[in-house]
Amino acid sequence: MDTTDGPCGLDVSLKVIGGKWKPLILYHIQDGPTRFSQVKQRVAGISEKVLIQQLRELVAMDVLIRRDHQRVPPMVDYALTPFGKTLVEALQPLCEWGTQNRAHVAATLAAASG
Amino acid sequence: MDTTDGPCGLDVSLKVIGGKWKPLILYHIQDGPTRFSQVKQRVAGISEKVLIQQLRELVAMDVLIRRDHQRVPPMVDYALTPFGKTLVEALQPLCEWGTQNRAHVAATLAAASG
DNA sequence: CGGTATCCCCAACGATACTG
DNA sequence: CAGTATCGTTGGGGATACCG
Numbered sequence: 001m002d003t004t005d006g007p008c009g010l011d012v013s014l015k016v017i018g019g020k021w022k023p024l025i026l027y028h029i030q031d032g033p034t035r036f037s038q039v040k041q042r043v044a045g046i047s048e049k050v051l052i053q054q055l056r057e058l059v060a061m062d063v064l065i066r067r068d069h070q071r072v073p074p075m076v077d078y079a080l081t082p083f084g085k086t087l088v089e090a091l092q093p094l095c096e097w098g099t100q101n102r103a104h105v106a107a108t109l110a111a112a113s114g
Numbered sequence: 115m116d117t118t119d120g121p122c123g124l125d126v127s128l129k130v131i132g133g134k135w136k137p138l139i140l141y142h143i144q145d146g147p148t149r150f151s152q153v154k155q156r157v158a159g160i161s162e163k164v165l166i167q168q169l170r171e172l173v174a175m176d177v178l179i180r181r182d183h184q185r186v187p188p189m190v191d192y193a194l195t196p197f198g199k200t201l202v203e204a205l206q207p208l209c210e211w212g213t214q215n216r217a218h219v220a221a222t223l224a225a226a227s228g
Numbered sequence: 229c230g231g232t233a234t235c236c237c238c239a240a241c242g243a244t245a246c247t248g
Numbered sequence: 249c250a251g252t253a254t255c256g257t258t259g260g261g262g263a264t265a266c267c268g
Contacts, residue, residue: 008138008141008209008212008213009208009209009210009211009212009213009214009215009216010137010138010141010205010208010209010212011138011212012211012212012213012215012216012219013137013208013209013211013212014134014137014138014212015219015223016219018134020128020132023124023127023128024122024124024125024128027122027124060222060226061219061222061223061226062218062222083215083218086211086215087211089207090207090208090210090211091124091207091208092207093203093204093205093206093207094123094124094127094204094205094208095122095123095124095127096123096204097123097126097127097200097201097204098122098123098124098125098126098127098128099122099123099126100123101123101126101197101200102123102126104176104197105126105129105130105175108174108175108176109129109175112174112175
């Protein structure tokens with residue numbers, strides 16, 4: 001296959017996990033249903049507003065499912081759909097790449113003072 | 115390994131390929147040295163200014179190498195470094211995922227009218 | 229606890245014109 | 249051809265307060 005013509009699958013993936021937070025959110029939910037407050041803790045630095053936004057978008061795209069346990073106080077959790085699980089699997093190599101190259105990237109960024 | 119604690123490699127990957135265009139740019143350069151004007155053609159919709167910016171950042175991060183052939187008119191090309199090649203390989207599953215799920219994503223986005 | 233509502237900012241993105 | 253320069257835009261994201 002010639003990789004130089006037409007759109008590759010990346011444009012689709014980017015529609016789904018584009019933005020600053022979505023890959024991180026998926027990563028931190030992959031081990032099972034996770035409560036809103038837990039996600040917030042794990043995804044360091046994200047604001048509530050943005051977290052909700054991103055979660056809703058992921059739900060709308062059938063990547064996550066939201067479960068409201070109808071309790072007082074509220075109890076909600078988010079989990080990967082089967083579709084979402086395939087996405088997380090596709091994300092895994094990128095995750096490992098980052099782990100293996102953390103030092104190199106940090107050094108390069110420091111050298112470029114950015 | 116517990117995936118819920120600490121930073122995963124994704125934060126590193128996102129530093130390198132974060133933004134709207136970088137994954138696409140890498141994809142369209144993977145087959146060999148590619149001239150500026152060719153990259154511009156292949157990455158549909160990108161402006162010259164943004165393309166230059168992204169290319170320079172990728173060069174600074176040791177993902178791409180820029181070669182100036184010292185000609186008039188100018189002749190410059192960009193190619194993956196060995197390091198960049200490992201990154202493109204890590205991106206490959208995401209690319210395939212997008213190809214396989216193009217229809218599903220399109221349908222879901224349409225249903226959410228977004 | 230799990231959200232909404234509101235206001236604000238800025239970095240990324242875009243369009244156009246110009247240059248070595 | 250491969251950039252620079254300049255200006256304009258936008259929406260993703262941030263802070264805070266409030267609500268069921």
